[in-house]
Amino acid sequence: MNRDVWDRIKVLLKSFGTEKNSLDAVWKLLYTAIGYISSIFTFAVLLKDLAGFDKAEILCKNYWLGLVLIGIVVSFIHNHEKISCKGTMEDADLQIEVKVSDLFSIKASSYVIPTNTFFRTVMEGDYISLESVQGAFQLRYFKNNIGELDNLIAESLMQQGIEGEDSSDIHGQTKKYPIGTVAKVDYRGKHYYFLAINDVNKFGKPENQDYTNVDTALNGVLEFINKFGHCDNLAMPLIGTGKAAIREATLENVIEDMIDRFVNSHDKIVQKLIISIRPKDYLDDKVDLKRVKKYMEYKCEFK
Known part of the structure; x- marks a missing residue:
């Protein structure tokens, strides 16, 4: 199955x-x-x-x-316990939904893909884990053509005029970009925002894991979408909670911060934000959906 x-x-x-x-x-x-x-x-x-x-x-x-x-x-x-909850900000015409679902099972026009500051896509030796959002994306769409994905990422960074810092890892010379940098990949009519969320060492293992990475990354993706992206339905995973392994990034903390950023934004960034909770995290009791629902309803009503 x-x-x-x-x-x-x-x-x-x-x-x-x-x-x-x-x-x-x-x-x-x-x-x-x-x-x-x-x-x-x-x-x-x-x-x-x-x-x-x-x-x-x-x-x-x-x-x-x-x-x-x-x-x-x-x-x-x-x-039975509801595995999704929704909120609407009437004055801002913004919908927010938090649901237990695989990210790519969600029907949306745009998706956020957390990545490393090298924007590496190498999967050998678990450099990019098969269990990560990026790994799942690559297996689904670029399994036999990672080179095309690398070119699309490099093209987006070049179009923005971002010059990375010279660096290297076990796979050779590369460029390192600031946390919060976004590379937009358009593929099969959808938009994928590769978001640099954490530094990695030369073996691809996360380092400098601080919760400020989450704040910086959220600011970066909102600014990018507002400037270069699309105001449509955006699906996001809980950045910093998976393979990024940021200790303070509990699921509920990140959900609340994500809701706050979009609700408090002065600009209309998306029509609908869909926050994806991994089924495994729900099955392991890592999130209280009733608390999440109360928080979202409060923020949507009182901002």
Whole structure:
């Protein structure tokens, strides 16, 4: 089975099973199920009294076990944890959505791809990890033609007039660019913003891991999109929380900072911001979606 499909199944199962072991949650499921069962039976009795139609009541009595099962199933669906939440700033015409999903399963026009300050794309020796957003992007679109991707990145940096600092790593001479630098890659009608989020050593391992990298990177991508990008639907991963390995970059901290930057921006940067939470992070209980939802609703209402 495809890994993405299996992750979606596990996320769905977890959303139905959230906190079901606690007594309060069990009681909530029970009385919700009773409520649905009672509503169905009451409606059947009402049909009999008002219209003389007694078949529904007879079915409920004859197949009461099926009615109970329907009530339980509907109760689970009713009480399952939502794996996405949305907010809207009416005055700024800005929509924000936080959802548990693989980044590239999200329908958007533009995507942010975190990368290193060398803008390296080499995957040998796990220099660019297969588990990273950049690695997934490259395998999906440029698996057999990494050279084309390198050319597109270099062309974007050159068009901006950015001259990197001479440097080197195990793969030879290269250029190092400031954190927050963005290279725009247009491919198959979509836009991909390669965003430099962290320095790496000569082996491609992150270094100088400070939370200010997240702030600088967010500023960089907003400025770039405002100047060179497109005001459309933008999907972003939680920068700094994965292979960048920035210790202070907890999922909720980064989500809140991302929401803040777009909500507080004086310019309209995007029509809709979609923040992607990796299924693995959700499955490992690294984020509280209820807290995220409250924070987003508060920021959208009161800015």
